[in-house]
Amino acid sequence: MRTQVVTIHDVARAAGVSPATVSRVFNGGRVTPERAQSVQQAAAALGFAPNRLARSLRKQRSSVIALIIPDIENPFFTSLARGVEDAAQRTSLSVVLCNSDEDTDKERRYLEVALGEQMAGVIVAAASQDDTDLGPLIARGVPVVAVDRRPHDAEVDAVRADDRHGGEVATRHLLQAGYRRIACITGPEGASTSEERLAGYRAALHAARSNGAVADDAYVRHADFRVEGGRAAMRELLALPEPPDAVFVTNNLMTIGALDALDEAGRTPPGVGVLSFGDVPWASLVRPSLTAVELPSYELGRAAADLLLQRMEGGTAPLQTVVLRTTLQIRESTAGPVASD
Amino acid sequence: MRTQVVTIHDVARAAGVSPATVSRVFNGGRVTPERAQSVQQAAAALGFAPNRLARSLRKQRSSVIALIIPDIENPFFTSLARGVEDAAQRTSLSVVLCNSDEDTDKERRYLEVALGEQMAGVIVAAASQDDTDLGPLIARGVPVVAVDRRPHDAEVDAVRADDRHGGEVATRHLLQAGYRRIACITGPEGASTSEERLAGYRAALHAARSNGAVADDAYVRHADFRVEGGRAAMRELLALPEPPDAVFVTNNLMTIGALDALDEAGRTPPGVGVLSFGDVPWASLVRPSLTAVELPSYELGRAAADLLLQRMEGGTAPLQTVVLRTTLQIRESTAGPVASD
DNA sequence: TTCAGGGGTGAAATCCTTTTCACAAGCAGG
DNA sequence: CCTGCTTGTGAAAAGGATTTCACCCCTGAA
Missing domain, CATH: 1.10.260.40 (lambda repressor-like DNA-binding domains)
Incomplete structure (x- = not known):
């Protein structure tokens, strides 16, 4: 050999x-x-x-871009990744995917790799709002785009969804459908998406207080954006003295867990209203069909890559934040509480 | 800046x-x-x-390994990726993921990147049995492990499932459940997994011919391992003069498509038996529950990474092929044809 | 006292490209 | 015929680490 x-x-x-x-x-x-x-x-x-190493060493820039995502098993992120890939496809750049697993240490390592390998650019869906340090990359002049989640005070271009607004629209819909004790299962406290979607939920409830809506933090649960977390949170909610009659779950995987927990307890939508932020994967198989805030995952990736490419070509435009719209898809799972319930 | x-x-x-x-x-x-x-x-x-480039240039070997998979949107591969990551985690190696998208051109590009970047090792689930050329990597002495799918004549270590046996067991189960006109929706002709699972299906049918089982290639469809392909194939099968009374689908995503098509046609399992090779993602939500050949996706990744690491440490053992067992999980979707059908 | 051996150190070679710089040749215009 | 420009080319520097090699200093044995 x-x-x-x-x-x-x-x-x-x-x-x-x-x-x-x-x-x-x-x-x-x-x-x-x-x-x-x-x-x-x-x-x-x-x-x-x-030898691409020698080339990159000399040119001070390699021809791959890194996409760092927090959960490779979440179809939302894989779809986003497809968007990034398809955009990069038209250039000579290759995309490599790094899975931080919602773990800031792993994420840090990948950021170091991206820096040390002189990657041409980095797109990152940050594991944490606070602990994700993009400083070194930025100082080194590497183009960086934050997608979906925004690191707290980093000076970077960003592409995200209108999380707060989506959360508000979703919650208003549940209210209109007649639910009153609406719970919210949201993500970890560090993540901007968690916070914003929760903020939207709170705002909608607050506005509807005079209407008999219950705005009580006992109905708010922070989980981990994964199936298990959603299941556990839903179990807790169902065990409350006065369980909620609907739940707004701020991500797709947690919705799966929540549905499992409901099923386990013998409850089914729309008796208990269920609304997911982000489409549940292969939602076509789920009965009853799920009302969801549709998140333009592919387009988020696409837009992030476009922004990155633009920046790599030396665009000196001021920093941008692109916000993509979500749309509420109303289906069966929020048809309204049953009379006897 | x-x-x-x-x-x-x-x-x-x-x-x-x-x-x-x-x-x-x-x-x-x-x-x-x-x-x-x-x-x-x-x-x-x-x-x-x-500067990792300089280091790798000098050492003639970088500290990242590439995992090349054909479909990042398939939970089977993302789970496999987790297995690889977890195994690599214990070393100082980083894993980068490349999505070939079942496209041999894209795959070739990523293989070139892996070679040119002097990656420490490559794990590849080949997009094609014939067109995937691992030659340059091997000639260069880069450790390579084929996972899930085996490139045709490459001299590499491999980790895969017992596809043929799994296909046979699955088909036998359908026969025992009382189905007689059993169709098979399998993947592209180039892929070893397609072929082997199909071979298992054929063997089981062949053995049961005397029993009234129909072994007819009109019931065999090659699709693309994706949801749409499964849907289209199922539609075709349902349009046959004598539609099948059960279907063995050789991958998870195509099963989703097939279920959609069945639903569309007003048929439901187990009236038409449905058996999936590989668990359908979030199968807990699917009613009726699906009988499936469980594929040890995570363990496949894990084993592949272990083999790769072993090889990287200079193991000079002869080439290995590790075959992991699948297990049939019997659930509701193959409970048997209804009497009137 | 001398010599062998070993640990710690720095100068310089090395990995493989890209890119700068100098140079030569060819050609047009004066 | 000479100047000035454009092209095409090769020698050599640069990029930033690792690693070889030679060297010095010190200890321990003869």
Whole structure:
């Protein structure tokens, strides 16, 4: 298993030119056509593949961009990743995905990798609002775009959904459907999406107080954006002396858990209203069908990548925050409480 | 936005030593404790982060491994990715994920990246049995492990499931449940998993011919391992003059599509038996519950990573193929055809 | 006292490209 | 015929780490 590497020197020698010329052939310098051709031939014959490390080292910039997401098992993020990929596809950049697992340590390591590997750009859905430190990347001049979640005080371009507004619309819908004791299962306290969606929920409830709506923090649960967390939170809510008659769950996976817990307790929507922020994966299989705030996951990725590419091309426009709209899809799970309940 | 990079030289100067000594401090060479400490301090003070490109260039090997998967939106692969990550976690290696999207061109590009970036190792679930060329990586001495799908004639370690056996067991179960016109929706012709699961299905049917089972290739459909493909294939099957009374679908996403198509046609399991190879994501929400061949996705990733790490540590053992067992989980969707059907 | 051996150190080579710089040749215009 | 420009080219520097090699100093054994 010989590790015989073919370098630009070998190609140069074979083609009877200097390494500089070979480099120019591959990078669009001026070379006479015939010479270029003989270089091409030599390279092909020898099976030359440029050493990207050397290239990146010299150019001070590699040709891959990193996408750091907090949960690779959440279809929302994989769809977002597709958006990023498709946008990057049109350039010569490759996308590598890093899964921080909602763990700021893992995330830090990946950020270090991105910095140390001189990646051309970074798109990050931050694991934490506070502990995600984009400083080194920014100081080094690496373009960074925050997507979905916004790190607290970082000076970066951002692409996100209108979380607060979505939360408000969702909660108003539950109120209109006749639910009164509306609970909220939201994500970890550090995440901007958690907070904003919760804020929207609170605002809607607050506005409807005179209407008999119950605004009580006993109905608010912070979980971890995962199935298990949603299940546990829902169990807790169902165990309250006066259980909620509806629940607004701020992410898709937790909704799955919540539905499981409901099922376990023998309750089903819309007897207990269930509204998910973000579509549940393969929602078509779920009965009754789920009302959800539709989150433009793919477009978020797409927009983030576009913004990044723009920035990489040297755009000096002031920092932007792009906010994408969510839309409420009303389905069966929020048809209203049953009379006897 | 100054790109002031702190190099090992700067640290050396600040600590009053040579760059070689700084390198030794970070890589475990012999250095007197006090000197080591002053280097640490200088590095911390300057915010030194080693340039991983330079390091990898010199060492001829980077410290990231690539995992190339064909569909990032398939929970099977994301779970597998978790397995790989968790195994790599215990080392100093980082995992980057590349999504080939079942596209051999995209896959080729990622393989080039892996080669050009001198990645420490590659785990690949090949998009194609024939067009996936691992040759250059292998020639270069990069450890490679094939997972789930096996490229045709590549000389690599492999980790996969007992696809053929699983397919046979699944089909036998459908036969025992009383189904007779059993269709099979399988994946693209190039993929080893498609072929093997199909082979298992055929073997089981063949063995049961005397029993009234119909073994007819009109009941076999090749699709693309995605939801849409499964839906389209199921529609075709339902449009046959004599539609099948059960279907064995060789992957999870296609099963979702098939269920959609059944629903659309007003048919439901177990009236039409449905058996999925690979668990459907969040199967707990699906009614009736689905019989499935459970695929040890996480363990496949884990085992592949372990094998890779072993190989990277210079194991010179002969090439291995690890086959992990699948288990049939019998649930409601294959309870047997209704009498009138 | 001398010599062997080993630990700690720095200078310099090395990894492989890209890019700068200098130079030569060719050509047009004066 | 000479100047000035444009092109094409190769030598060499640069990018930032690791690693080899030579060296010094010290200890322990002969």
